[in-house]
Amino acid sequence: MYRLGIDVGGTNTDAVVMKGKDVLAGIKAPTSEDVTTGVVAAMNGAIAQAGIDRANVSNVMIGTTHFTNAVIERKHLTQVAAIRLGLPATACLPPAVDWPQDLKTVVGDHGYLVRGGYEFDGREISPLDEAELIRIAKDIQSKDLKAAAITCVFGPINAEMEQRAKAIIQEHCPGLPVVLSTDIGRIGLLERESATIMNASLLRLAAKTVDAFGDALRDAGINCPFYITQNDGTLMAAETVKNFPVLTFASGPTNSMRGAAFLTGVKEAIVVDIGGTTTDVGALQQGFPRQAATVVDVGGVRTNFRMPDVFSIGLGGGSLVREQNGAVAVGPQSVGYKIIQEAKVFGGQTLTTTDIAVASGKAQVGDPAKVADVDPALAKTAMDTITSMLENAVERARVSPELIPVIAVGGGSILMPDSLGDLTVIRPDNFAVANAVGAAIAQISGEVDRVFSLEKTTREECLVLAEQEATQNALAAGAVAETIQVIEREDVPLAYLPGNATRIHVKVVGEMGGSNE
Amino acid sequence: MAYQVTQSDLEAIALGGAFLGTGGGGDPYIGKLMARQAIAEHGPVTVIAADEVADDTLCVPVFMMGAPTVMLEKLPSGDEILKALAELETFLGKKAGALICVEAGGLNSTIPFMVAAATGLPLIDGDGMGRAFPELQMVTFTMHGIASSPMVVADDKGNSALMSTISNLWTERLARVVAVQMGGAALVAAFPMNGADMKKALLHGTMTTIRDIGNTILSERKASRHPGAALRAMTGGAHLFTGRVVDVQRATEGGFARGKLTLRGIDDFAGQEFLVHFQNEFLLAETATGAPICMTPDLICALDADMGLPVTTEQMRYGMTVEFSAIPADPQWHTPAGLELAGPKYFGYDHEFRPFTTGERA
Structure with a gap:
């Protein structure tokens, strides 16, 4: 059986086919305005490239930065x-x-x-x-x-x-x-x-998006269950996302970081995921995204989700480059998925960071002749601005002077120089589809969140009980027993309720069955 | 020297307050937002040195009392502290000429800035704790015989209570019950004192200290360094340990958030286990076998081991990595009077006070 991982970014939709630990195929297609066309194109491309029978796809995992981007861009x-x-x-x-x-x-x-x-x-x-x-x-x-x-x-x-x-x-x-x-x-x-x-x-955006995913899969003849990845790198049933889009906020970064660790085998690194609209920077520790210990900023707003400690900046391959009063501004506005029509190298009229990379000779995409008229001074200033934006973001994620590598993933990583300050940059195979790999290897969780009475028992016994129950839930949802670990465990005493009540929240995660076959 | 505090200084002040909060006193974020709103509306706050205050000026500490977990959830109405101050002034028949911060750690480090902006009164550079402590009488004012009453406790619903007590410990007992009944958090104007007494009892310069600590955290983070080492150098502190939280045990009792953290050492401390007891603040750090390594009134300060930001007891979660530092309390706290007010015995820990020493754990 095969697993299909799909990542829908603001600019590109990526798809991978995985069997066990092997990436059989990885495809990148532009995100379409209707979402559907891009998903179908990427998925069909990946299935064809892998040469598998689509009836043998057992699970589809979708990661999307759609909702985060909507908040960051203040759109939809x-x-x-x-x-x-x-x-x-x-x-x-x-x-x-x-x-x-x-x-x-x-x-x-x-x-x-x-x-x-x-x-x-x-x-x-x-x-x-x-x-x-x-x-x-x-x-x-x-x-x-x-x-x-x-x-x-x-x-x-x-x-x-x-x-x-x-x-x-x-x-x-x-x-x-x-x-x-x-x-x-x-x-x-x-x-x-x-x-x-x-x-x-x-x-409204969530309902539209989830329905579009469902339709796309059905039309493509894929009828297995589909899941959407959430903040902590675990999966959520697609219908649930319609009501709780906010719980997917940091799933993009989680997927790309888990994908980067999986693809490189590197366990300590800074991961820079450059998409079309945003760049996410986070740290890998022992192969897992470092969790934010305190509050997390999303689009400038303080939230208290449990999320990877990721810092986002409005820089991507589709970011607009504008000259204003002699200064060069890069982003945060982006042409997003319209890059293949609007960027100059693709015949459009909008100057984007991708055009700057091509004009500077750092990348070969589209038609270089179309950016021959870009002022070299402007290209240099813009390139310097991009590099310093990336350097600042990496420095912010870096908390020790140790020389750990920077792993560059995502379609926009043509903007990344070969080194950033004193750090070397690694680009793994399939770097462009690391998000989709991360989605394909996403874990399944089991959760317990309810009030326990401590009248005839102890807090420790209740925690053990809750952990067992959460584990059962994870196993029932398809997790492999020996991979299960606790990621959240907390209890809040409810002093006013009779019977010394306490609210216990336990969450466990494990690998989805089939991933090790 | 007098100086002005504007909206842009509040970030550093709140960070420094969070650090000296020793895990408690509530997240200064709420106080920072309240101060920001008040400064935006009324203009900057003037901070003055204690010796710039005339001996006969009425100086009034303003603060919030209650459980920090309550304050994260039930924000003040904003009017209660102004009402408390006004009612105290009416009772005394005298207008306050300056405000005092009671507690340089936690939420109470920023609340006085909000009151100062809203009333136009100057804020004196100093406080009564040099850190955060869980109880009202645990201030240097008590050591100098300054009575906490008359005092006014006010709540968000419009209730207020004017209290007159025989000792500051009695004030704590009574006001705590009132605060719990008021919903777990209340705002207070208390310890009215004249300028002469204030100068003797105050821990001088601590408003500037928290701003400097905050600025150090900001600049170290900007330079991609964990601020722990710089803060210890600045405050004469020591690195206690760095560990991962493996258990958080909590209970809210009588308006306090009590509990115990279990941490598994990492990096240089791998293979060791540590316990940290808290009662709003971190009060006692022990090895797994119960040997104390740092205890109240010395400060046990926690920074997120990765990002270097102060963390409070209520933010502690399973899996977090935390760096704990010890900082010596002001010498006034090491006197018999200071230890009687806030030493380990007072909190029910069966240890004789010993100042923390470096290298002890090896």
Whole structure:
């Protein structure tokens, strides 16, 4: 049986066919505006190159940076009503208070503070102000907002008020998608609220994207289950992604880093993944992406997901290069998947970083004659800017003076010089499709998140029990027993509940069955 | 020397406050955002040296008390601290002339900047702890006989309580119950004192210290160096150990986040195991066999081993790698009076206080 890994980037869609640890074929195709065409082209290309029967594909794993790019580029986001239940507490810092202004403008800055919320011990701060929610529902309709995000103070210990608020809003705005913060994140109001608002603003794009993937696979005659990779490098059933696109935010970097480690066999390195629109820089430690210990910045917003510690900059092979008042600006805007029409080397009118690389003689793509008119001084300044952007990003990820290699992956890695400062650059075989390899080797997880009573037992026993249960879940989902390891383990005592209750969250991961065959 | 603090200084101040927070006192991020909003609205904050304050000026510490985990989730309304200060002034029949930071670590390192911006009062360069501590009476003010009451405790809902107590320990007991009832976190104006007393009791210059620590963290990170070594050189500290968190045990009891971390040593410390006990702050670091290696009131400061940012007890998660440093507390804390207030015995740890020493663990 074969595994198909697909990575849909802003610019390219990559596909690999893997059998066990071997990459049988890897194909890169431009991401199409409808997503589907690019997926089908890459997938068919990879299947043909591998010369396999598509009926023998057992699993399809898709990684996509679509949703992250949407936030970074402030594109395809819908306007969201950000409703917080907690007044009179929390008034000093309204929703999205720490967001960059441009993102706030796109998502709409429709913050609503409502009386409600819980104290830490489960008491109400104030009773839920239902009349205010009805007024907000009317406002949502009159402003034609496309989704709502509801965040209740101490919602993670009691989801009831968020659920009640959702029912009221949907009663008055039939069909309006409403995202609850308790489904998205943990304690930490601003971070959980921000993630919830971003999730809500991405729902429309998520539904469209997942359906497009499903259709593409079916039309191509592939009927096995398909999964989408999430932040921690594990897989999520495709339908779930429609409701929780935000949980895929860092899956691109996770996949490319795991792919880079897999392809090079190098365990300590800095991985630079240059796509069409963004560059992600992260560190590999013992073959795994280094996890962010504290808060993670996504498009300038603080979140508290468990994610690889990756730093993104708006630089890719499709980034616009513009001259303004003698200065050269590179990115963050990108022609993205339209690079094959719009970049000059492909006959277009837009000057991109790829054109600069070709004009400088660093790369051979498209027709070099089409960039012969680019001012060499401009090309040099732009190339220097690109190199210094990459150097800064690598320096930021580097925390020791040790000379570890830089692994360059991704389609845009033609922008990468052969060395960066004092670090050497490695380009593995299949470097361009490392993301898709990472997706194909993504792990399956098993999770337990529920309240345990410590009345007749101990915390340690409950943790063991939860771990066993999570392991069973992972095995049932197809994980190989001997590869299972715990990646998350935490317990939050709920002091106000009778019976000394504690909420335990355990997550285990393992290799998907079939990967070692 | 007086100087102005603008929005751009808050990043460093919050980082330095987080470092001296010794894992507790709440994440200064919230306080930083509150201060940023207030400075944007009212203009910069003036920080003045203690000796620039007249002896008869009323100086008032302003702070938040409660469980840090609550503060991450239930943000203040923003009005309660102004109400607490105004009610205290009304009771005393005198206007405050300057504000004091009670705790140079954690959330309370940034809260006074918000109050100073909102009221236009100067903030005195110094504090009462030189770090974070979990209880209200654990300040040098107590050692100098300055009473915490009259004081006002105010909550987000509009409740406030004016308290008059016989000792600062009683204030802690009573105010803590009030704070728990108010929802686990409340804002407080207390320890009203005149300029003359303030100059004797204050730990001088600590507002500038946290800014400098923050700037060091920023510049070391910018130079791709882990800031741990530079901070230890700056503060006379020592490297305790670096380890990976293998267990976090927590309980919220009486408004405190208590717990214990188990860490497995990495790098130079591979093969060893360490325990770190916390009660809001890291208070005691031990070897696996229970031999103490650093204890309160000395500072146990944690930095993310990879990125070099301060980490709080509530951010501790399974799998994180953390570098722990010990920093000597101000000499006032090593006196019998200081140890009685905040030594290991007070927190229920059965150890005689010993200052940490380097090389002891070898």
